[in-house]
Amino acid sequence: MPRASGKTALLIKESAKTGRPIIEPNTSSARYVEEQAKEMGLNIPEPISATSWNGGYYRGSNFNR
Numbered sequence: 001m002p003r004a005s006g007k008t009a010l011l012i013k014e015s016a017k018t019g020r021p022i023i024e025p026n027t028s029s030a031r032y033v034e035e036q037a038k039e040m041g042l043n044i045p046e047p048i049s050a051t052s053w054n055g056g057y058y059r060g061s062n063f064n065r
Contacts, residue, residue: 008036016042023048 001007012033015022022044024030030047037044 008033009040012037012040012042012044015044019045021045021048023050025050027051 011022014020016037022030022033024033024047027049030049033047034044
């Protein structure tokens with residue numbers, strides 16, 4: 001999708017619906033997504049930065065289910 005076409009909003013809505021976290025390329029992008037979700041009034045799992053992702057494990061949790 002092109003820039004500024006609602007990709008992030010779509011991901012946030014899907015994350016709120018499914019409870020699955022969003023993986024972003026870096027920490028600042030993850031923080032942006034978290035703030036955007038708050039502004040949209042949606043509760044999502046904490047976004048994960050790819051730099052902290054390690055083979056499906058994040059902070060001791062396994063997301064490979």
